[in-house]
Structure formats: C-alpha cells, structure tokens
Amino acid sequence: MRAPSARVIYWAATLGGAVPGLWLWWQYHTGALGVVPDEVLLHQTGRFGLTFLMGTLAIGFAHFLTGWGVIFAARRPLGVWAFAYALSHALIWGWFDQGGTLAFMRMEIAKMRHVQLGLAALLLMAPLALSSFNAAQRMMTLRRWKWLHLLTWPTAVLAVFHAWSVARFEAPLVTAMGAALALMMLTRLFTLAQGRRPRPR
Amino acid sequence: MPRYHFPEPPARLITPPARGITRRTVMTGLGAATLAAAMPRSGRTDTLAADPWPGSATDTLTSREVATGYNNFFEFGTSKSDPAEHAHHLNPTPWQIEVSGHAHDPGVIGMEDILSGFDLEERIYRLRCVEGWSKVIPWIGFPLKQLLARFDPTSDAQYVEFETLHDPVQMPNQTGDDIDWPYREGLRMDEAMHPLTLLAVGMYGEVMPNQNGAPIRLVVPWKYGFKSIKSIVRIRLVSERPVSSWEALAPREYGFYANVNPEVRHPRWHQATERRLHDGGRIATEKFNGYGEQVAHLYEGMDLFENF
Known part of the structure; x- marks a missing residue:
C-alpha cells in the first residue's frame, strides 16, 4: 500500500464504513426511526452488512472491468465493516427482537430457515474478520490466506x-442482488481460468 | 439499551412572542370554536364515551402512538407506516353498511344510527398479528351479534362475509394488485355471534383513526389480526363458507379460521412466540390468544392443524 492513492482509498473505506452506522445511531437516539425503532435497527444493520459484503466482491469485479488495481486497498476495510454490521445485526436480533431470551433464540435457530442461513453466513465470515490484519497474512502465508478468504463467496x-x-x-431487489452475485462469480471463474493459461510473453 | 434523549427546549424559546397567546387570539379562537361546534363534526379526533367492560385484558396497553403508527392496512400501502401516512385520503363521513343475504329484514344502516343505537363498551383486547407481533388495545365498540340481530338472520345464514370499502381514490393502494380488491373476510355464524366478537368504532377513547379502519371495523381477539377487517361497507349472510382475501392469495399460508395457535406454524415461520409492541419484549404466544376459555368450545372435535 505504497501508492498515495491507495492510502486515500484505504482510509476512505475505513472511515466511510462507519458513516451508515453512525447515522443510524444518531437517528435512533433522536427518535427518527419511527414508532418501532428496534425493528428499523434490525433491518438496517442487516442491509448494511449485505451491502458491504457485496461491496467487497464488487471491488474484484471493478478491477476486472477497469484493470485499476489500486482499488483493492478498499477491500479489506469493506469486508471488516461487513462483518461488523452483520455482527451488530445478530446482536440486535438477540437482544431486541428475541428480547434477550435464550430459549426463544434457540427455538428460532432450530425452526427458522432464515435464522439458520444468517447465522451460517456470520460464522463463515468470522474467521475472515479475525484474520484481517497483516500479521495474520504473514503467519498463514498469503497463499493460504487468499484461499481462506474465498469463503467470502x-x-x-x-x-x-x-x-x-x-x-x-x-x-425483486434481493433477486437483483443475487443476479449481480452470480455475474461476479462467473467473472471471477473466468479470470481464474485465464490466469491458469500460460501467458504470452 | 436506554436511548439518550436530547433535551427539549421549552416552548418560549421556540415560539416568538408575537405568536404567543394574547387576549385577542383567545377571543378569535373562541369564535372559531363556536363556529366549529355549530358545524357538522369532522369526526377526526372526537372523543367517544363508553362503559368499561369487566372482561378487559390486564396486560400493559400498547401506546396509542404505536397502535396508530405501525400496522397493516394494505389499502394504503404495504409497509407498516403507510396506513398512518396515507389514510388521510379516507373520508369516513358519511358512512353506511349494507347488510344483505339470508336475513328477514335486510337493509342499510348509517353510521349515525350505529353510534346512537348500540351501547358502546371499552374493551381491552390483545391483538396478535400473523406476522408475529402483538398489541394490547382499548377498543370502543359493541358485539357484532347485536348488529346482526337487527337484520334478523334466517336459519340459512351459516356464515358472515364482510367487505372493506373499494375506492382507489380514498384508498390509494387499491390501484395496485397486491390483493383482489375489495378486501374480504368471513366468520362462521357461531363465531360471528360470539360475545367477544366486536364491531369497533373507536380506540383509546376516541373515534376510530382512519389508519385503524375508520369508521367501523371488526375485532376478533382470538384470531390473527387479518381476520379483523377494517372500514366495513358490506356484510352478507351466506350459506356457503366464504373465501377470505388472504386465503385466496395464499391458501397454504393463511386459512379461513386463522385462530391464534402457537402449535400450528406458518409455512415460513413458527407462531410459538410474539413481539409485544412496544416494548414488552418477546413473549410466548397463547392458544386462541389467551381466550381459549371462552372460545375453545367452538372448535371442539375439529383438527386445528387441518383447519388452520
């Protein structure tokens, strides 16, 4: 991350990622979230998490389109924010939506498909967030780190x-997101296939 | 997590002195009030007198703000805040209900005759939405059976069908195709004649707010909220079981009976618990919404998993 532009992008993503959360926090405390604010907190943090997660994948796609490598500087902060919002989404679910009652949470996890899916996504993301510092990359080697981070998909x-x-x-919006995800996944596979081919010198 | 509340400045810091109340504004106001009193009531925030009802639920009341600001009324839009935002298009005066079908004395009854012809009671009922949230609301109304008796149902009347107003000008989302408008609901005759089944004309001591089904709606406290049809204009006494709107839309998900039952899950979610708005946390859902003692006999011998 030596290029000054990379540094700018890195810090913009690192600081910018806090903006939606701070804005939500402000609205919550000023009573701007309507008559059932807890539900808005739950839904919004979930939307933020999903958006940031898609954002991390979109970085690779943007690189595929433009060939501009510097934007990779934004990927890690976006990924960490995705996890932060997903985690707060889960905590808000447990504390507000389920009223902090463990028995209710256990039942929801046992019976509700969307809770199982969400929890699975959060658990898959956890090792990625925990290995989001340079030392981790060195400890596990870049090759394995990159392999681990394919879990994003x-x-x-x-x-x-x-x-x-x-x-x-x-x-319809979520379906569009799914379509975008499929497109990005295909592009990624395409570039992988390209990469395997011996390059012309 | 307690919410921090920003200090509210006193009114004198907001209102310039020129806008404050002087003797002159009081006199002008009195004049306007006299004039308003002489004009027909708009009925928007009128208070309604009602006798307390001994069977009221003792649960903590849901705030009026939440009861009137978070609900489903698809005629005004599909989000929970749409009714409060768009219900001003509805004009509930004048209003009448047409009662037809298997009755000796079918006809039309105007809202003013309803308000003057029945003894109003304030009944606190729990209301459980099929989506998994619930409220506790002080309704004002009278048993549906009293209204039906006026029209003298015949023995062929096995079911009662209700219809909401159908007017896309007053109910803007009726231009959409979320539901095959008008909204329809139905009850079996014994359910309709049950003393708990209420026709509500108000809540929280006032006439029914538009977004909650002005000027008159059904409240069936042991069934999921969608059975409690709003802004009723037509009641039909029929011999065949009617098909209610949600049942027509998704028969696997919403049944005709729609009795609150924690054991019978919705295909997409369970019904074992509910969020008590706001903010009673999450509580276990009770069979028949806690009204089993009064209504369970209506369904004796019926398979409630089959007849959900």
Missing part, C-alpha cells in the same frame, strides 16, 4: 439467500 450466497427469505416486497 459462500458467505455472500448464504447472505443473499437469508435476505431473500425475509424480503417480502423488496424481493
């Missing part, structure tokens, strides 16, 4: 499926 599939199971009137 199944995480995104689970997250989109999770959102789709709870979306009612926003279903």
